[in-house]
Amino acid sequence: MDDGEEVPFDRLLIASGARPWLPAIESLAGPGIHFLWTLEDADRLNEEFLPERRVAFIGSGFVSMQGAWSACSRGLKVSVLEAMPRILPRVLDAKGSALLEDAMKRQGVEVRVSVGIERVERLAGGRLRILMACEGEPVEADLIVVGAGVRPCLEFLQGTAVEVREGILVDERMRTTAPDIWAAGDVALGPSVFGEPHASHALWPTAVEQGKVAGANMAGQGLVYRGSLNMNVAEMFGLTVASLGRCEESGKGIVRKEMHDRKAGRYVMLLSRDGVPVGGVVVGVPEDLAALAAVRPSVRARREAQSSPGLPFADLHRRLAHSFAGRS
Numbered sequence: 001m002d003d004g005e006e007v008p009f010d011r012l013l014i015a016s017g018a019r020p021w022l023p024a025i026e027s028l029a030g031p032g033i034h035f036l037w038t039l040e041d042a043d044r045l046n047e048e049f050l051p052e053r054r055v056a057f058i059g060s061g062f063v064s065m066q067g068a069w070s071a072c073s074r075g076l077k078v079s080v081l082e083a084m085p086r087i088l089p090r091v092l093d094a095k096g097s098a099l100l101e102d103a104m105k106r107q108g109v110e111v112r113v114s115v116g117i118e119r120v121e122r123l124a125g126g127r128l129r130i131l132m133a134c135e136g137e138p139v140e141a142d143l144i145v146v147g148a149g150v151r152p153c154l155e156f157l158q159g160t161a162v163e164v165r166e167g168i169l170v171d172e173r174m175r176t177t178a179p180d181i182w183a184a185g186d187v188a189l190g191p192s193v194f195g196e197p198h199a200s201h202a203l204w205p206t207a208v209e210q211g212k213v214a215g216a217n218m219a220g221q222g223l224v225y226r227g228s229l230n231m232n233v234a235e236m237f238g239l240t241v242a243s244l245g246r247c248e249e250s251g252k253g254i255v256r257k258e259m260h261d262r263k264a265g266r267y268v269m270l271l272s273r274d275g276v277p278v279g280g281v282v283v284g285v286p287e288d289l290a291a292l293a294a295v296r297p298s299v300r301a302r303r304e305a306q307s308s309p310g311l312p313f314a315d316l317h318r319r320l321a322h323s324f325a326g327r328s
């Protein structure tokens with residue numbers, strides 16, 4: 001503890017979660033710079049979101065986009081600045097992002113992608129100016145909301161036997177590399193549904209399930225975590241936006257099926273590998289969410305197989321491809 005006290009343990013669970021990441025942008029601190037992470041952050045922004053004010057969002061993840069939609073519907077002038085070549089880059093493919101961007105622009109939001117922000121300047125009267133590293137017009141704003149992703153809270157593990165990379169490495173039983181220490185939730189890198197040994201999806205259901213597995217195993221049971229996957233659904237800018245599993249993959253055996261009506265603002269994409277559905281994207285209307293149900297049987301089969309240790313992943317995929325053969 002920081003007061004010098006030591007708390008002994010027989011078994012320890014690390015569930016310290018994540019915190020918002022502050023990108024390396026000069027002077028991105030101080031008055032007018034906000035996060036949208038805690039209830040207090042939301043309360044503070046609630047007071048600041050006044051009509052006609054200008055707000056810039058740095059990053060376009062789900063949390064940031066919810067904030068941008070809220071600001072837009074309250075009459076603020078909104079800019080969204082994204083370092084990657086498209087918005088919601090981790091959960092949407094290019095066509096899904098483009099449709100969402102169309103809707104945002106129609107509602108008056110300035111969307112800028114592939115930006116490299118260098119520094120923030122303070123102007124007279126408290127205004128802020130965001131300057132780009134290369135060419136690109138600066139963006140002026142009354143407030144900036146940083147929504148550039150999260151980083152796990154791990155500093156206190158320095159110098160311990162717990163192996164960390166971008167999170168704590170855990171096995172399928174949520175055990176870390178150190179004896180009698182388990183980890184779960186946003187801080188942990190555990191098995192994914194698709195066979196990666198160390199993935200992070202930073203989602204509530206993942207944290208809950210991993211916590212249950214870790215707790216049971218700490219009490220002497222032998223539960224196996226069945227793997228995490230990307231799953232998101234939200235309403236924003238008048239569109240239902242959802243993705244499940246993989247949404248961008250290329251290579252041998254990959255087939256994309258899509259329904260794309262840019263004018264009507266509807267996009268459904270399903271991705272399969274060797275005939276086995278592996279993911280999908282919906283941007284448009286809630287009725288289209290039903291399409292993602294096509295991915296569920298294979299996800300369920302993968303998750304069930306994860307709890308049968310010893311089955312090689314390649315073999316699992318081959319068996320799934322066989323059982324999905326002939327289905328359209």
Ligand SMILES: Cc1cc2nc3c(=O)[nH]c(=O)nc-3n(C[C@H](O)[C@H](O)[C@H](O)COP(=O)(O)OP(=O)(O)OC[C@H]3O[C@@H](n4cnc5c(N)ncnc54)[C@H](O)[C@@H]3O)c2cc1C
Nearest residue numbers: 015016017018036037063153185186187202203204205207
């Ligand atoms: C604004 C927002 C919206 C979200 N929306 C969704 C959503 O729609 N769907 C979804 O699935 N997920 C969502 N999430 C993500 C979800 O909340 C997290 O995945 C989940 O809370 C992770 O649980 P956790 O127990 O691992 O960590 P947390 O819930 O973050 O809990 C970790 C706790 O540990 C504490 N802690 C950290 N370091 C230490 C330390 N050194 N000592 C003691 N305590 C410490 C922290 O203060 C915190 O209280 C959202 C998150 C945010 C912030």
